[in-house]
Amino acid sequence: MSIHEEAEKIRRRLDEENSSTVSVALFGQPGAGKSSLINKIVGKKVAAVGVETDKTVEAASYEVNGLRFVDLPGYGTKNFPKDGYLERFNIQQFDLFLCVTSGKLHQADTEFFQELSKRKKVCIFVVNKHDELWEDGVSLEVLEQRKIDDIRSHVGQQVNIVFTSCRAGTGLDNLNTEIRNNLDGAKRERWARSAKAYSAQFLQEKRSACDRYVAIAAAASAANGINPIPGADIAVDLSILVKLFSEIREAYGLNDGFLSKLKESAIPVVARLANNAVKYATTEGILLLIKNFLGRQAIKTVAKYIPIIGQAIAAGLGYAITSNVGNSYLNDCHELAEQILENKLEG
């Protein structure tokens, strides 16, 4: 394959990677905590939450980092009769459904699930407000098992059930992992990159998904060589790198506000990493980072991604530089995220 073909292929690959989205639809009674759950899944406030009763007039849709969440309005209510509901909200478009419940199962939830089940759609049951699960003289384990049995007997299937509490912050790792397990291919990668990591294990998966993304973006940047690097015989596409770095920050939930707070952290390693994440975010910063790598003798390329990015591109000095630059930025952000998780730092 010529380098031009490879370049074309890798550009397409990057486009695919950037455009892959995961669509999740949530349904359940008002007040079950659907909006809170969306915010917790992505790790930032995108959906408005409140105790006052809202009247959902249309499906509310939120999009974050290639994840799309649709809060479906009440099935079979006056404004949204059952007839035509599935077509109206085009339920085939969704990769996955979450049935969110906080009290007991309602008729509309059971019925809507049955429609989904007929159409072989994946649906995970989320029993939210786990902190409110209580009964005089009954242990939590027994109550959980009863809840599981109750839901399963109601819907007549061995459905997957996850307990969460947005208030106490429990069960969110289970939920994000369960959703991940029900996705595959590019969608699974997208989920691992964009959903918030609540455990070291999920963080590690995020890392692997980002690794692959870095390899592709670095290859595309090297193949697209439009910005000559001063003092070196290579040219790369800096705009791709800027976007890559911003995607990495997004993946780890490192927005500007949070980063400037982290820069002031009392933990030295956190402050240093946050400083790096900010410093190398711009075109100038990336150039600086590239120059750091140019001075070094040994530059490794990660062999396992060569089949994805192509032999010709992988052999070039441009890719060696961009992939190392990308990985070093990923390293910093990942380490920072580990620190955040470990020290329970909040944005």
Next chain:
Amino acid sequence: MWWLAIPVIGFVGKAVFDAITEEDPLPPSRKTTLQANLERLKGDLRYETAKKIAIMGQPGAGKSSLLKKMTNGEVVPLPVIGTHTDATNWSSDANCNLISRYRGKVFVDVPGYDTQTHPAIDFKLNFPFYDFDAFLFVVHGKLHAADEEIFRLANRTGKPICIARSFLDSLNEDEIREVERDLRQRLSVGNSVEFVFFSNRSGEGVKNIFQIICTTY
């Protein structure tokens, strides 16, 4: 002999007329167990002289726990309590218990409406709202469409209603104010209607609700 044909034509004509006008016989009216129980409730209440209080609300709002708690576990018979859907069940046994008593009052722990086996429509059509003296309306979380409809029907009787919001322990002070304001507005009730926050878990507010029931009603 032509007149011999008249009765024949008559018979044929009647047969044709019958065939056209005959309607499909109505399917034998199959009442669900829930509908039968609601009817039985109406019959039972008619002969009651004691004050009759209906406890209504969404499934899982905490109605049964509240009844047990506010009567110190002395209401007879004790309500069925459970975190599973339809713990209080009127949909499978046509002879199930519908009425409980405590200190000369009758309490009806109505199953949570709007579940698969207890559709809200059955309560809207068949619940004997007018046979009660007071309502205890238990809400948890946000108001549902069924809540508004059931509340309206209870309110139309002109009998006193106490709104009781459960799970007080998961609300902070700001939320408490906001919830009361929002619920009053959504149910269009003024400040004359009693509104109590309570928690079955901590017991807070439970005594207060019982006092309102005893003194006001």
